[in-house]
Amino acid sequence: MTDTTISIAAPSPASQRFVDEYKTAMRHVASQVAIVTYGRGEDRGGITCTAICSASTEPPALVVCINRSSPARDGIARAGAFAVNHLTDEQSEIARAFSQSSQVAAPFDLGQWSTGSEGAPILAQATANFECRIDQCIEIGGHTMFIGWVVAVQTAPGSTLLYRDGFFRRLAQE
Structure with a gap:
């Protein structure tokens, strides 16, 4: 089997009205909240992120x-690896700290962190941690899509933190 790449021309620029409608619709979609971290020695950082998904299970x-304007984008690219730390619904303070461009306190002071095999910080008690080695970077619109091979995973019990319509949310128990 051979790999095939399909290229489709980018659409013409959308009207501001359509962009605003798209953003409003996306705010109605609940997403898991994670801290995406990177690290190489003293050069480490992270960002709160909801744009994460599985690309493949075999291999993972x-x-x-x-966002291309985020300092985390360049840090991840420099490191060549990243970790995805999915937060519990009790870790919203950590999500807030990593989502602010100028923090009052250092975000790594919140929670218990260790260093993963690829150098990225790993958050203890996250519902799931995935350590990834970058395979591809794809520039699309104002963002960079990092595709990473998963090289290590760990899980812990807890309810997942969600984000919808500008607020952190908890899953309701049935």
């Missing part, structure tokens, strides 16, 4: 989308 791979 994840996709993470990061």
Whole structure:
């Protein structure tokens, strides 16, 4: 079997009205909240992210989308690896700290962190941690899509933190 790449021309620029409607619709979609981290020695950082999905299960791979203007985008590219730390509904303070461009306190002071095999910080008690080695970077619109091979995973019990319509949310028990 051979790999095939299909290229389709980018659409013409959308009207501002359509972009606003798209953003409004996306705010109605609940997403899991994770901290995407990177690290190489003293050069480490992270960002709160909801644009994450599985790309493949065999072999395991994840996709993470990061805004090109974010310092985390360049940090991830420099490191060549990243970790995805899915938060519990009790870790919203950590999500807030990593979502602010200028933090009052260092975000790594919140929670218990260790260093993964690829150098990225790993958050203890996250519902799931995925350590990834970058395979591809794809520029799309104002974002970079990082596709990473998963090289290590760990899980812990807890209810997943969600984000919808500008607020952190909890899953309701049935």
